[in-house]
Amino acid sequence: MPDDLTPLWISLKTAIAATCFAFLLGIGVARWMMTYRGRARGVIDGVLTLPLVLPPTVVGFFLLLLFGKNSPVGQFLDQLGISIIFTWAATVIAATIVAFPLMYKTTLGAFEQVDQTLLSSARTLGATEWRIFWQVLLPLAYPGVLAGTILAFARALGEFGATLMVGGSIPGVTQTIPIAIFFAAEAGRMGVALAWVLLMVAISLVVIVGINYGDGGRSPLRMRPNPLIVRWFNWVFFGGRNHSGTEDTERRDTSHSIHPFTHSPIHPTELRVKITKQIPGFQLRVKFRTDEQPLGLLGASGSGKSMTLRCIAGLETPSTGKIVLNGRVLFDAEKAINVPSRDRKVGLVFQNYALFPHLTVAQNIAFGMQQIPKPQRVPEVMRYLAMMHLEGLGDRYPHQLSGGQQQRVALARALAIQPDILLLDEPLSALDAYLRSQVERLLIEVLEQYRGVTLFITHKLEEAYRICHSLMVLNGGEIAAEGTREDIFEHPPTFQVARVTECKNFSAAVPIGETHVEATDWGCKLEVIDPVPPDASFVGIRAHHILFLRGTRLSNTFPSWLAMISETQHRVTLYLKLHSPPESAQDYHLQAEVYREKWELMCDRPFPWNVRLDPVRLIVMTR
Structure with a gap:
C-alpha cells in the first residue's frame, strides 16, 4: 500500500x-x-x-x-x-x-x-x-x-x-x-x-x-422525473398547490378566471398575410386575409401549408412580406419588424401534439399561464380539463394517455394562453377513425365558441368541409384556389385543386363548343352546363356523382363494363370501362362510388350498364 x-x-x-x-x-x-x-x-x-x-x-x-x-x-x-x-x-x-x-x-x-x-x-x-x-x-x-x-x-x-x-x-x-x-x-x-x-x-x-x-x-x-423535478415544476406552475384534476370544478371559485375565448375589442378579428420564403424545391408565395371563421388549408405534402403556419407563429422568418394580426404587425420585412414567437399570442397545435413528456397533463396546460397569478392557475387548469373532458387526468404524463387524450391536452394547452390566433397543423391525422371522430366533434364545439382567427391544416377534404367555412388550396407554394367550401368543392378551377379536393376521375379535354368538350381519355363527347373556357384542358367528375340508369335517353349516357371492385363496410368502389369490356382489372376509365345497399340491387344486372355523367356535375378545369 x-x-x-x-x-x-x-x-x-x-x-x-x-x-x-x-x-x-x-x-x-x-x-x-x-x-x-x-x-x-x-x-x-x-x-x-x-x-x-x-x-x-x-x-x-x-x-x-x-x-x-x-x-x-x-x-x-x-x-x-x-x-x-x-x-x-x-x-x-x-x-x-x-x-x-x-x-x-x-x-x-x-x-x-x-x-x-x-x-x-x-x-x-x-x-x-x-x-x-x-x-x-x-x-x-x-x-x-x-x-x-x-x-x-x-x-x-x-x-x-x-x-x-x-x-x-x-x-x-x-x-x-x-x-x-x-x-x-x-x-x-x-x-x-x-x-x-x-x-x-x-x-x-x-x-x-x-x-x-x-x-x-x-x-x-x-x-418520469424524480420527485425533486416534480416539486420544482409544481412550485413554478402552481406555487406548490395540488393540480390532480380530481376535484369538482363546479364547486371551485373561478370568479377571477379569465374567459379563454376573449380577445381585444379594439381591432376586428382579422389576419392579413402577404409573404414569400424560399424553400428547397420552390418559393412559398402566399397572400390572403381571413377573419374569425375557421379557414382550412388544403394541399399535397410539401405544398407549403405547415411553413405558412410556422411563419405566422414566428418559428420561421419569411424572406419578404408582412403579417398583421388584429391590427398588430407581427412581421414586416421592410420595417425590420419580427415579433418573437413568444410575444405573438399564437396557439399552435402540432401534428405530433408536442406535449412535454416530463410534465404532467396539468403542467403542460399551465406552461403558458405565466401571466396568470399562481393562486389562479389551479382553477384555470381545472376548467380546461373539464372543457376537454380530461377530469382526473391532471397528474398523468403524456405517455400514459391515449392519442385522443393527448390531442385534447394539446388543444387545451394552446387555448390556455388565450391566443389571438389558433393554428392547427393536421391535428387529427395521427388518430384512428373512432378517436378522430370524437376529437373532431370536440374541436367543432370549441371553435364555435372561439372568437379568434383559426387556420386548420388537413389533407382530408371531409375534415376541412365539416370544420371550416372557407378553404384555401396550396400547390407548389402558391395559392391555387380560395373561397367557400361549397365553391371549392363544386367548382375547383384547376386540375391540381380538383385532385387535392379528392376528385378521382379526370380526362384530358378539348373544347368543341360553348357547352361541349371532348374527353379524349374517355373516348366520348360531353355536354356541360357552364360555358367552356377557351383554355380548358381537363374534365372531371367526382366518384359519387356518377349515375346508373336503365335507359340511354339522357345526354352523356354511355355503356360501361365492370373491371374490378373495392369494398368497405359501407361503400363499394366500381372501376368501370366505357364503350367496351375491359381486358384486365387495370383497364378502366372511371371510379364510381355507391352505397352497399345500391350495390346489392345492381350487382346482378347484365352488362353493359348505362352510366350518366351528369352535365351539372361535370367539372371543366384548366391545368
Whole structure:
C-alpha cells in the first residue's frame, strides 16, 4: 500500500474542480452550438474537440506556451503576482481542457436528440429561451448531460501528460494518482504502483456503473422525473398547490378566471398575410386575409401549408412580406419588424401534439399561464380539463394517455394562453377513425365558441368541409384556389385543386363548343352546363356523382363494363370501362362510388350498364 495518500485527495479535488468547470463550459457551449448555423460551425467544433484527439503532452505544451512566464498572458499574470505553471491551478486547467470535449460533445448530442418541436411549442407558449433551457431542454437531456459529466470526471481523474508538463510532480501539491503510478513504477516500487492502479480501476468501474444508472437506457420521451423535478415544476406552475384534476370544478371559485375565448375589442378579428420564403424545391408565395371563421388549408405534402403556419407563429422568418394580426404587425420585412414567437399570442397545435413528456397533463396546460397569478392557475387548469373532458387526468404524463387524450391536452394547452390566433397543423391525422371522430366533434364545439382567427391544416377534404367555412388550396407554394367550401368543392378551377379536393376521375379535354368538350381519355363527347373556357384542358367528375340508369335517353349516357371492385363496410368502389369490356382489372376509365345497399340491387344486372355523367356535375378545369 502507498505510504502517502495525498495523490488520491489531489486527484479527487482536481477532478471535481475540473468537472465543475467543464460542466458549466460544456453546457453553455453546447447550447450555443446547437443553435449556431454559421459557415464556421465545422471549424469551431473541430477546435473544441481537438483536445480529445491530441496527445495530452501536446495540450500541455500549448498550455506552457500560453501561461509560461515569457508569454503575454504569463507576463500579465506575473505583474498581478499570480503564477500558474507548476501549481495546483495548472493541474486543474490541464484536467479541464482535456475533460471539456467529452462534456461538450456528449451534452451537444443529448441536446440535439431532444425533439425540436418541443422547443418550438414552448416558444409559442410564451417561454423565453432561458426558461426553455431550464424547464424543457435540460430536463429532457439530463441523462446525456449526466453521462457527459461522469465521463468528464473520469477523464479529468486519469489525466497525466498535460498535468505533468504544466503542473509537474510536486508531492502534496500537483502529484495526482497517474503521476504517482508513473514515478512509483519508474522507481521499481511495483507494489505501490499496482495499488494505485487497482484504486483507479475501482474508481473507473464506479464511473461506468454511474453512467449506466444515470441513463438506464431510458428514452427522455417516456421518462418520469424524480420527485425533486416534480416539486420544482409544481412550485413554478402552481406555487406548490395540488393540480390532480380530481376535484369538482363546479364547486371551485373561478370568479377571477379569465374567459379563454376573449380577445381585444379594439381591432376586428382579422389576419392579413402577404409573404414569400424560399424553400428547397420552390418559393412559398402566399397572400390572403381571413377573419374569425375557421379557414382550412388544403394541399399535397410539401405544398407549403405547415411553413405558412410556422411563419405566422414566428418559428420561421419569411424572406419578404408582412403579417398583421388584429391590427398588430407581427412581421414586416421592410420595417425590420419580427415579433418573437413568444410575444405573438399564437396557439399552435402540432401534428405530433408536442406535449412535454416530463410534465404532467396539468403542467403542460399551465406552461403558458405565466401571466396568470399562481393562486389562479389551479382553477384555470381545472376548467380546461373539464372543457376537454380530461377530469382526473391532471397528474398523468403524456405517455400514459391515449392519442385522443393527448390531442385534447394539446388543444387545451394552446387555448390556455388565450391566443389571438389558433393554428392547427393536421391535428387529427395521427388518430384512428373512432378517436378522430370524437376529437373532431370536440374541436367543432370549441371553435364555435372561439372568437379568434383559426387556420386548420388537413389533407382530408371531409375534415376541412365539416370544420371550416372557407378553404384555401396550396400547390407548389402558391395559392391555387380560395373561397367557400361549397365553391371549392363544386367548382375547383384547376386540375391540381380538383385532385387535392379528392376528385378521382379526370380526362384530358378539348373544347368543341360553348357547352361541349371532348374527353379524349374517355373516348366520348360531353355536354356541360357552364360555358367552356377557351383554355380548358381537363374534365372531371367526382366518384359519387356518377349515375346508373336503365335507359340511354339522357345526354352523356354511355355503356360501361365492370373491371374490378373495392369494398368497405359501407361503400363499394366500381372501376368501370366505357364503350367496351375491359381486358384486365387495370383497364378502366372511371371510379364510381355507391352505397352497399345500391350495390346489392345492381350487382346482378347484365352488362353493359348505362352510366350518366351528369352535365351539372361535370367539372371543366384548366391545368
